[in-house]
Amino acid sequence: DVVSLCWPRWSRTPDLARFSYVRMKYLFFSWLAVFVGSWIIYVQYSTYTELCRGKDCKKIICDKYKTGVIDGPACNSLCVTETLYFGKCLSTKPNNQMYLGIWDNLPGVVKCQMEQALHLDFGTELEPRKEIVLFDKPTRGTTVQKFKEMVYSLFKAKLGDQGNLSELVNLILTVADGDKDGQVSLGEAKSAWALLQLNEFLLMVILQDKEHTPKLMGFCGDLYVMESVEYTSLYGVSLPWVIELFIPSGFRRSMDQLFTPSWPRKAKIAIGLLEFVEDVFHGPYGNFLMCDTSAKNLGYNDKYDLKMVDMRKIVPETNLKELIKDLGTSLETTFTKKVTLVFLEKKTCQLLCFYKILQVFPIRFIRIRA
Numbered sequence: 001d002v003v004s005l006c007w008p009r010w011s012r013t014p015d016l017a018r019f020s021y022v023r024m025k026y027l028f029f030s031w032l033a034v035f036v037g038s039w040i041i042y043v044q045y046s047t048y049t050e051l052c053r054g055k056d057c058k059k060i061i062c063d064k065y066k067t068g069v070i071d072g073p074a075c076n077s078l079c080v081t082e083t084l085y086f087g088k089c090l091s092t093k094p095n096n097q098m099y100l101g102i103w104d105n106l107p108g109v110v111k112c113q114m115e116q117a118l119h120l121d122f123g124t125e126l127e128p129r130k131e132i133v134l135f136d137k138p139t140r141g142t143t144v145q146k147f148k149e150m151v152y153s154l155f156k157a158k159l160g161d162q163g164n165l166s167e168l169v170n171l172i173l174t175v176a177d178g179d180k181d182g183q184v185s186l187g188e189a190k191s192a193w194a195l196l197q198l199n200e201f202l203l204m205v206i207l208q209d210k211e212h213t214p215k216l217m218g219f220c221g222d223l224y225v226m227e228s229v230e231y232t233s234l235y236g237v238s239l240p241w242v243i244e245l246f247i248p249s250g251f252r253r254s255m256d257q258l259f260t261p262s263w264p265r266k267a268k269i270a271i272g273l274l275e276f277v278e279d280v281f282h283g284p285y286g287n288f289l290m291c292d293t294s295a296k297n298l299g300y301n302d303k304y305d306l307k308m309v310d311m312r313k314i315v316p317e318t319n320l321k322e323l324i325k326d327l328g329t330s331l332e333t334t335f336t337k338k339v340t341l342v343f344l345e346k347k348t349c350q351l352l353c354f355y356k357i358l359q360v361f362p363i364r365f366i367r368i369r370a
Contacts, residue, residue, distance in 0.1 A: 052089035057097045057112040060134075061221045069135050070194075071187030073178035074218035074225055077103060084225070086110060096312070103217060103225055112223040113198070135190045135221060147189050148173065154196060159286040160318035168206070168285050172196065175205055178218070194222040199288075199319075200311040206285055212276040212306050229299035229307040234269070235260045265304040272306025273298065280314055287317040 062079035064070045077084040087100040094114060101110040138147050148169050155165045162168075176184050176192035184192070195201040201224060207213040217225040232238075236256030247255075261269070280288040292313035299309045 051091045051094055052097070052099075053091075053094060053114060054086040054089065054097060054099055054110075054112075057114055057223065058086070060114075061112065061223050064135060064221055065187075068187060070191045070221040071178065071185055072191045072218065072220040074103070074223065075178075075220035077218075078220055078223070084110070100228065101225065106217070107228040108217050108225045109214070109228050110223065110225050111200075113194075135194055137193050138186070138189050140186060142186075142189070144173075144184060147184070147193075150193070151196065155285075157322070158202070158316045158319045160316075162286050164285065171205060175216070191219055191221050195219060195224060198222070198312070199315050203280070203288065203311050203314060206283060207279055210276070210279050212272055212279065213308060213311075229309050230301045232299040232309050234295040234298045234300070261300075261304060268304045269298075269300050269306050272300070276306060276308065288314050289317050289320060290314050291320075 058078065061070070061075075065075045065079050074084055083104050085102045087102060090098040090100065090109075092098075097110075097112040097114055099110045101108050138150060142150075151169050151172055152165055155162075155168055159165065172192060173184055176188045178188055178191075201216070201219075204213060204216045204226065208215065214226040214229065217227060219225065237259040260266070277290065280290065290313070297308065297310040297313070299307045301307055
């Protein structure tokens with residue numbers, strides 16, 4: 001009887017030990033999952049807050065608008081009626097803010113420049129922002145004729161001595177007249193001058209009648225709104241980053257092939273790309289060079305017509321030559337006369353730019369990985 005009474009308690013001892021082991025294992029992996037998940041969320045939130053500064057951008061622009069410094073067709077909707085909304089953040093650089101947006105129930109893409117850089121940064125745009133003080137030109141008292149001369153000189157430096165620059169100046173004045181009252185106010189002129197420092201804005205104005213260029217919807221200061229592109233992924237399917245972490249690369253490639261447009265539609269997109277290259281390379285106001293030909297800059301609409309998503313790295317040929325001359329001279333003085341030009345960032349210019357530059361400058365390129 002004593003044995004029978006003790007036997008059940010002894011038999012339960014392995015079960016209790018096994019239960020305790022399973023429980024500890026469960027608690028450990030639960031704690032590990034919570035820790036890893038919290039760390040991922042923290043990293044993503046930190047990255048988001050660093051890259052996505054739409055509230056700061058809106059505050060800067062609206063402060064300038066409410067004090068009468070700048071003006072434009074999007075200012076009232078952004079700062080007064082608040083019918084221009086910032087949606088999903090698409091920014092890849094803190095100083096180049098990019099958002100999906102809604103303006104009076106119309107979808108668009110909002111782009112805003114957060115800071116002025118007095119250096120050539122090939123990682124953001126192939127152009128230096130030379131204005132240290134934001135919206136300091138033109139100054140009060142500048143006549144329309146003087147402003148036209150300023151714009152003409154800027155175009156001559158960017159595009160070269162083209163014979164039809166006067167037509168482009170008049171086109172810019174038409175675009176700058178946001179309220180369409182036939183006159184360009186000082187605020188509108190300041191906004192237009194800030195935007196003309198950006199190659200993408202200049203291209204949208206020059207190619208405003210071309211089907212592959214997004215249409216300019218409006219601007220306020222150096223913030224501008226362009227029409228959205230229905231499909232921003234040239235091939236494959238876009239997935240949330242959480243799902244991307246757990247998908248093997250081989251399976252991901254199979255998914256991209258599955259969701260790729262059919263061959264006739266691919267051919268239509270490719271023809272559109274050739275037409276766009278023809279538009280920019282033999283444009284009405286000089287040649288432009290595409291210095292980033294990656295697929296992330298291309299998209300298409302529901303009719304499979306090519307649409308450019310990002311044109312910030314399409315630069316005027318004349319302007320690029322001058323930048324390379326200046327950069328080469330600076331680096332040559334700093335390091336050695338045998339090295340003419342050093343690119344510190346990978347993928348600085350693609351083959352098209354190298355080919356055109358080498359035609360003009362018999363110079364030696366050395367690439368250093370950052």
